[in-house]
Amino acid sequence: MSTFKLVVVSAGTSTPSSTRLLADRVTQRLTALADRRGHEVTTTVVDLREIATEVTAALVSQLVGPKLRHAIEALAEADGIVASTPVYKAGASGLFTSFFQVLDNDLLIAKPVVLAATAGTARHALVVDEAMRSLFAYLRTTTVPTSLFASTEDWTDPALNKRVDRAALELLLLMESGFAHEVRETSWHSYQHEFGSAGGAEVSIDLDSDLMRLAAGGSAS
Amino acid sequence: MQFGVFSVSDITRDPVSGQTPSEAERIDAIVKIAQKTEEVGMDVFAIGEHHNPPFFSSAPTTLLSFIAATTQRLIVSTSTTLITTNDPVRIAEEYAMLQHLAKGRMDLMMGRGNTAPVYPWFGKEIRDSLPLALENYNLLHRLWREDVVDWEGKYRTPLQGFTSTPRPLDDVPPFVWHGSIRTPEIAEQAAYYGDGFFANNIFWPKEHYMRLIRFYRQRYAHYGHGTEQQAIVGLGGQAFIAKRSQDAINEFRPYFNEAPVYGHGPSMEDFMEATPLSVGSPQEVIDKTLTFREHFGDYQRQLFLMDHAGLPLKTVLNQLDLLGEEVVPVLRKEIAARQAPETPEPPTHAGLVKAKYGDAAPRQPRPNANRGDNVTGGSPYQDTAK
Numbered sequence: 001m002s003t004f005k006l007v008v009v010s011a012g013t014s015t016p017s018s019t020r021l022l023a024d025r026v027t028q029r030l031t032a033l034a035d036r037r038g039h040e041v042t043t044t045v046v047d048l049r050e051i052a053t054e055v056t057a058a059l060v061s062q063l064v065g066p067k068l069r070h071a072i073e074a075l076a077e078a079d080g081i082v083a084s085t086p087v088y089k090a091g092a093s094g095l096f097t098s099f100f101q102v103l104d105n106d107l108l109i110a111k112p113v114v115l116a117a118t119a120g121t122a123r124h125a126l127v128v129d130e131a132m133r134s135l136f137a138y139l140r141t142t143t144v145p146t147s148l149f150a151s152t153e154d155w156t157d158p159a160l161n162k163r164v165d166r167a168a169l170e171l172l173l174l175m176e177s178g179f180a181h182e183v184r185e186t187s188w189h190s191y192q193h194e195f196g197s198a199g200g201a202e203v204s205i206d207l208d209s210d211l212m213r214l215a216a217g218g219s220a221s
Numbered sequence: 222m223q224f225g226v227f228s229v230s231d232i233t234r235d236p237v238s239g240q241t242p243s244e245a246e247r248i249d250a251i252v253k254i255a256q257k258t259e260e261v262g263m264d265v266f267a268i269g270e271h272h273n274p275p276f277f278s279s280a281p282t283t284l285l286s287f288i289a290a291t292t293q294r295l296i297v298s299t300s301t302t303l304i305t306t307n308d309p310v311r312i313a314e315e316y317a318m319l320q321h322l323a324k325g326r327m328d329l330m331m332g333r334g335n336t337a338p339v340y341p342w343f344g345k346e347i348r349d350s351l352p353l354a355l356e357n358y359n360l361l362h363r364l365w366r367e368d369v370v371d372w373e374g375k376y377r378t379p380l381q382g383f384t385s386t387p388r389p390l391d392d393v394p395p396f397v398w399h400g401s402i403r404t405p406e407i408a409e410q411a412a413y414y415g416d417g418f419f420a421n422n423i424f425w426p427k428e429h430y431m432r433l434i435r436f437y438r439q440r441y442a443h444y445g446h447g448t449e450q451q452a453i454v455g456l457g458g459q460a461f462i463a464k465r466s467q468d469a470i471n472e473f474r475p476y477f478n479e480a481p482v483y484g485h486g487p488s489m490e491d492f493m494e495a496t497p498l499s500v501g502s503p504q505e506v507i508d509k510t511l512t513f514r515e516h517f518g519d520y521q522r523q524l525f526l527m528d529h530a531g532l533p534l535k536t537v538l539n540q541l542d543l544l545g546e547e548v549v550p551v552l553r554k555e556i557a558a559r560q561a562p563e564t565p566e567p568p569t570h571a572g573l574v575k576a577k578y579g580d581a582a583p584r585q586p587r588p589n590a591n592r593g594d595n596v597t598g599g600s601p602y603q604d605t606a607k
Contacts (some may be wrong), residue, residue, distance in 0.1 A: 025597075062424065214355040218359075219375075
């Protein structure tokens with residue numbers, strides 16, 4: 001019996017938003033599956049629409065506002081993530097990519113992620129695999145095998161539910177395995193970090209480095 | 222505790238009048254700003270170093286020696302001197318010269334600079350920025366303390382029997398601050414040498430700087446220079462003051478909104494909330510500045526950014542009146558009352574002379590006669606053994 005912290009990041013803009021709806025379906029399935037297997041899931045939703053101005057402020061001035069800080073803290077704690085965006089002009093929403101671009105490179109290392117996108121036409125179906133996966137690969141997350149994509153017609157197709165079930169199970173199994181925790185515990189320092197990165201959590205300083213020796217009057221190698 | 226003003230040397234369009242000052246106007250203005258800093262009772266004026274428009278301060282020692290010559294008490298300093306792209310030999314020479322002309326009323330702050338193209342202009346690579354800074358400073362430190370230096374490093378031509386002239390005033394090197402906002406190696410170097418550490422404290426929330434200053438204090442104690450409390454810390458800050466809070470906010474907002482670096486980004490209210498910026502009445506600026514020592518510990522130098530973002534000279538001088546007359550005197554009194562007893566005095570030339578010589582007369586190096594080859598050999602000064 002474990003309690004898993006799930007964070008849903010949605011870049012949907014309308015209310016109700018189909019982008020958010022798709023993410024919520026994953027959450028519901030995940031919660032039900034987890035319950036059946038004796039776990040509990042607590043969910044935090046980051047609605048990017050509400051923090052859009054802080055995301056752009058961070059992009060242009062590196063200043064992290066209070067709501068963005070809160071979102072970063074939730075992601076730092078997350079055991080699993082559902083990231084959902086509308087497709088605009090053959091790519092993920094600029095708000096969605098901007099949000100993930102202002103995060104520290106090491107914030108999400110190894111964390112399991114379900115990727116989801118919505119669009120008005122099935123022609124955008126490959127955006128999740130072609131565009132979003134590379135962003136999450138850069139962030140060194142563990143994306144689940146099943147990509148979720150829903151265009152208008154998918155909402156009436158039971159096949160979507162099947163894919164949602166699959167993605168939810170994949171996410172749950174990755175969370176259960178403890179993969180991300182194990183990776184972060186065992187080899188955190190073999191990834192690149194900066195002082196104060198990982199949302200401010202990375203504050204260890206290696207005193208036994210060439211640069212530190214140079215700082216203390218030594219010679220450059 | 223020292224109070225003063227630091228400037229980036231930006232030449233920015235005034236968003237209210239639409240006018241951009243000429244380089245000549247801005248250079249005249251900065252001299253007046255520095256003189257005003259002394260006139261209103263503050264202690265320090267510091268200027269940045271840049272090598273591209275829209276900045277004017279490419280030759281800080283020239284500017285600072287002129288300011289020193291036209292003031293009586295003011296300490297002139299830098300914010301920062303580029304330890305990456307300047308030859309440390311030239312820094313040793315230029316700032317020692319400034320130290321003599323200013324009769325010790327100077328110090329300087331090392332910084333790496335964040336303008337990428339500057340590196341290739343001076344034959345360096347930005348990839349080497351950190352090791353360059355560290356190695357260059359190791360050399361600079363020796364050039365001011367050893368009459369004759371043999372040196373070999375990775376980033377500069379080796380030196381054989383080199384003497385940096387003039388020797389520092391009273392043979393006491395200028396005090397050095399190391400400015401950094403995110404680099405533990407720089408804090409480590411400041412701590413290793415027992416130098417000062419300065420956090421510009423302007424653009425980012427305080428948590429960012431608190432971590433680095435804490436590390437610097439720990440390492441300062443580790444290297445045996447004193448307790449953590451005795452480490453020498455300086456902070457930047459930024460203020461816009463009016464008698465009435467709302468007037469300050471209304472008057473500053475157009476400048477804030479178009480300011481370089483953070484303009485067109487967060488709202489002024491959010492920025493004030495998250496960073497040390499104070500826009501308001503003298504009391505509000507006092508209250509906010511008094512929180513700095515609670516976050517960073519007791520410190521020795523507080524510099525304010527007052528002249529950027531296109532603020533016209535008249536406004537800046539008026540701001541300095543308010544800062545010097547209504548804010549700083551209260552801060553001096555309040556901080557003196559709250560400061561822990563073992564907090565060290567801020568660095569001054571007189572203090573450093575006293576620490577080195579006690580009541581004895583300082584060394585005054587007199588060179589031996591030129592042997593005709595301009596190479597002075599192993600002991601160029603009369604008071605060192607042949």
